[in-house]
Each structure stands twice: as C-alpha cells, then as structure tokens.
Amino acid sequence: MTTMYVCPADGTRAPVESLAWCCPVCRGPWDLDFEASPVPLKSLSSRVNSLWRYEEALPLSAPVTTLGEGRTPLVPLTSSVSAKLDFLMPTLSFKDRGAVMLAELARRLGPERVIADSSGNAGTAIAAYCARAGLPCTVYVPESASPKKTEQIRAHGARLERVPGDREATARAARAAAGEPGTFYASHVHNPYFLHGTKTYVYELWEDLGGRLPETIVVPVGNGTLLLGAALAIAELSAHGLIDGRPALIAVQAEAVSPLATAFRAGAEELRAPAESAPTLAEGIAIPNPPRARQILRAVRASGGTFRTVTEDQLRAAQLDLASRGLFVESTAVACWAAVRDEGDGTSGADETDRAGLSVVVPLCGAGAKTGLAPAAGAGGQSAQ
Known part of the structure; x- marks a missing residue:
C-alpha cells in the first residue's frame, strides 16, 4: 500500500511526493496512512x-542520513522512577529521532531547499541531518534563541533566520516561506514522519524492559511531538499483541504557558483560546497554540492519564537536583522530573497515578551544555530553549 498523508480532521489525502506541508482544506497538520508491522523482540539483539x-x-528504511541516533540509556532515579537519557543523541536532544526521518524523506524527494522553524533543538537537529544528507537548509528561530543553539545551527552549514517576536511569530514566518516552489518544510509539528521517529522512544522502552512498558x-x-509519538507506538504495540496493557500518559507543561493543561482540566476537546506568551525557563514547551492540540488532549484522555504543570522554582530545583545526580540537562528537559520528584519516590497521592507498585519513566530531552544553568530567581533573564 502506498504511504500517503491524510488529514485527521477532514480526511483529505495527498501523496508524500507533493511537498504539501499541511492539509489544503483546513490548513491543519497531516497524519500518515501507514501500517506498521510487528517488531520481533527476539531478533533485535x-x-x-x-x-x-x-x-x-x-x-x-535503509537510511543514508543516520548518525547512529537512538538506543539511549535508561537509568534509575528512585526505586520507582527511571530516566531515559535522550540528551545523549548526536545533536544532544531527543529531536534527532524525528529529524532523521524528515531529512531522509527530503533526501529522497530531492527538493531545492529545506526549511524548518524551532526554538532551538529541532532546528539544530534538522540542520545536522540536512548536512548529513547534503541538503541546503534554512532554520527560522526566535530572536531570543539560545546563542549556543544558533551557533550549532550555523556550524552545520544551515542559514539562520532570526525572527522578531515569540515562537508563534517564528512559525508564521516559516510557514510563509514553506509555500515557495521546490521547498520541503521539515516541520516537526505538521509532518507526521517526525512522529514516526519519536515513537521509537517507546519502542526502546519496550525492548529494554523485556517486552513490556512502564505503568x-x-x-x-x-x-506534543514526543507524546503523540509515544501514543502511536503504544497503539501499534497493543494492536500487535506485544504488550498486555497500555501505560498512562502524563503530560507536563510549564505553569507560565499551559494552554493544554487548562483545556484538559476544563474538559474541553480543543483549545478554547491560545495562551498568552510568557517568559519561562521551559521555553522549549512554551507553545501558546499547538496545532495538534485536539490530538494531544484525546491521546492523554484515552490513556487514562492527566496533565501537570510546574513552576519556575520547581524547574530550577529539579535542574540542580538532577545535576547533583550526575545529569546536567537543560531547563526544559527537567520539567517531567520537576513534576514527579517531590511525590514519594515519584508517585502521586492526588490523581490517576496513585497506584501501588507504580513504575514511571521520564525523558531527559536536551543537554545542559545547550543553555547552561537556569538563573536563580530574581537574577534577571530566562534560560532560552
């Protein structure tokens, strides 16, 4: 069967070769009409x-652009919480999982140019893999993007376009350029190949845990690219009879910018209004109006999970706590640990995660070397992601 783009909202279809980056009817992101086959656990070694x-x-399959991405370690933090060290990727963030898929697809389609937009990590990953694939690349970033990340983008040979304003303004600028003929928009939000890369995070957990998943x-x-990729993998593993039960998905947002958490708590199926942009140490997840909001909310509810929010003080404390354990990760990457670290070995006494024998996995998504240590409260400024 031919793999095609399909709109989850209205069913519109388009060939992957068309370079269409969104549904022409509703302008929403694509899903992929693709049926995974069972992965044989015993043959993986x-x-x-x-x-x-x-x-x-x-x-x-048979990628040319690979840099050996994936297979990151799973290490215990407490008796019930483990961390997956996805900052140990070629470009030091989990975004490599999806970026390699987009760059490999672009290499096969042969566009005149590749463009991407990012707060930093996705842009560095796309730039690196486009360099590997020999593709010209332009990355749009907010003017506040981390200097260390923009230096990395330039080092990979990509053209850097700084956009005045916030992350939403950056996305608008990239989308305007995406309509130019011969352009492949390597959007980690709109292109579903990215989600089929991030789903390998869960396949690795499944393999490392001997054919099961954490609760x-x-x-x-x-x-929501990691969450939707995780939901995709869980659905595939379940459909193939490779897991006995489905884990709950706990989604974490910064309290300062938490539109999805607000909608979830209100029982809404989609965002009622975009959130206000606000400074936060977790800038990598400070998205006021995520295009896949409806899918994210549905995935969390279907899993029996919930949303949590974390404060700036919790983010600072969590980054220092992880560093004291030998793990220096950027301030966005500590959000999940901040959400569970103070709850009795990572378990909760207040919601769906209050279950005996709980096993929890959190991702550490980006290296601290990309941004440095979060400033102390009142020190002025925010750590950019």
Whole structure:
C-alpha cells in the first residue's frame, strides 16, 4: 500500500511526493496512512544499534542520513522512577529521532531547499541531518534563541533566520516561506514522519524492559511531538499483541504557558483560546497554540492519564537536583522530573497515578551544555530553549 498523508480532521489525502506541508482544506497538520508491522523482540539483539533496528515499524528504511541516533540509556532515579537519557543523541536532544526521518524523506524527494522553524533543538537537529544528507537548509528561530543553539545551527552549514517576536511569530514566518516552489518544510509539528521517529522512544522502552512498558510515561508537552509519538507506538504495540496493557500518559507543561493543561482540566476537546506568551525557563514547551492540540488532549484522555504543570522554582530545583545526580540537562528537559520528584519516590497521592507498585519513566530531552544553568530567581533573564 502506498504511504500517503491524510488529514485527521477532514480526511483529505495527498501523496508524500507533493511537498504539501499541511492539509489544503483546513490548513491543519497531516497524519500518515501507514501500517506498521510487528517488531520481533527476539531478533533485535543482532540488529543495528540505532532506532533503525525497528524497521518493521518505520515508514522509511535503509537510511543514508543516520548518525547512529537512538538506543539511549535508561537509568534509575528512585526505586520507582527511571530516566531515559535522550540528551545523549548526536545533536544532544531527543529531536534527532524525528529529524532523521524528515531529512531522509527530503533526501529522497530531492527538493531545492529545506526549511524548518524551532526554538532551538529541532532546528539544530534538522540542520545536522540536512548536512548529513547534503541538503541546503534554512532554520527560522526566535530572536531570543539560545546563542549556543544558533551557533550549532550555523556550524552545520544551515542559514539562520532570526525572527522578531515569540515562537508563534517564528512559525508564521516559516510557514510563509514553506509555500515557495521546490521547498520541503521539515516541520516537526505538521509532518507526521517526525512522529514516526519519536515513537521509537517507546519502542526502546519496550525492548529494554523485556517486552513490556512502564505503568506511567511522563512527557513534556509543547507541540506534543514526543507524546503523540509515544501514543502511536503504544497503539501499534497493543494492536500487535506485544504488550498486555497500555501505560498512562502524563503530560507536563510549564505553569507560565499551559494552554493544554487548562483545556484538559476544563474538559474541553480543543483549545478554547491560545495562551498568552510568557517568559519561562521551559521555553522549549512554551507553545501558546499547538496545532495538534485536539490530538494531544484525546491521546492523554484515552490513556487514562492527566496533565501537570510546574513552576519556575520547581524547574530550577529539579535542574540542580538532577545535576547533583550526575545529569546536567537543560531547563526544559527537567520539567517531567520537576513534576514527579517531590511525590514519594515519584508517585502521586492526588490523581490517576496513585497506584501501588507504580513504575514511571521520564525523558531527559536536551543537554545542559545547550543553555547552561537556569538563573536563580530574581537574577534577571530566562534560560532560552
């Protein structure tokens, strides 16, 4: 069967080769009409040590652009909480999982140019993998983007476009350029190939835990690419009879910018209004109006999960706490640990996660070397992601 884009809102379809970056009817993001095959757990030990070992579940195979991404360690933080060290990727963030898929797809389609927009990590990943694929790349970033991340983007040979204003303004500028002929928009939000890359996060958990999943998977949510990838993998593993039960998805947002948490608590199926932009240490998830909001809310509810929000003080404390354990990650990447660390070995006494024998996994998504240590309260400024 031919793999095609399909709009989850109205069913519109388009060939992948068309370079159409969104549904022409509703302008919403695409899903992918692709059916994964079962991954044989017992044969994995002899395969390539990267995310491409799950070839039956991926819409692309035999990649040229790979940098060995994936297969990151899973280490315990407490007796019931483990962390997956996704900051140990080639470009030091989990975004490599999806970026390699987009760059490989672009390489096969042969566009004149590739563009992307990002608060930093997705842009560095797209720039790196486009360099690997030999593709010209332009990355749009907010003017407040971390200097260390913009330096990395330039080092990979990408053209950098700084956009005045916030993350939403950056996305609008990139979308305007995406309509130019011969342009492949490597959108980690709109292009579903990115989600089929991030779903390997859960396939790795499944393999590392011997064919099972933890009871609870906690993920940071801005545009929701890791959460939706996780939901996709869980659905595939369940459909193939490879797991006995489905874990709850706990979505974490910064209290300062938490439109999805607000909608979830109100029982809404979509955002009633975008959130106000506000400074936060977790800038990588400070998305006022995520295009896949409806899908994110539906996925969390279907899993029996919930949303949590964390304060700036919690983010600072969590970053220092992880550093004291030997793990220096950026301030957005500590959001999940901030959400569970003070609750008796990571368990909760207040909501759906209050269950005996709880096992929880949190991702550490980006390296602290990308942004440095979050400033102390009252020190002035915010750490950019």
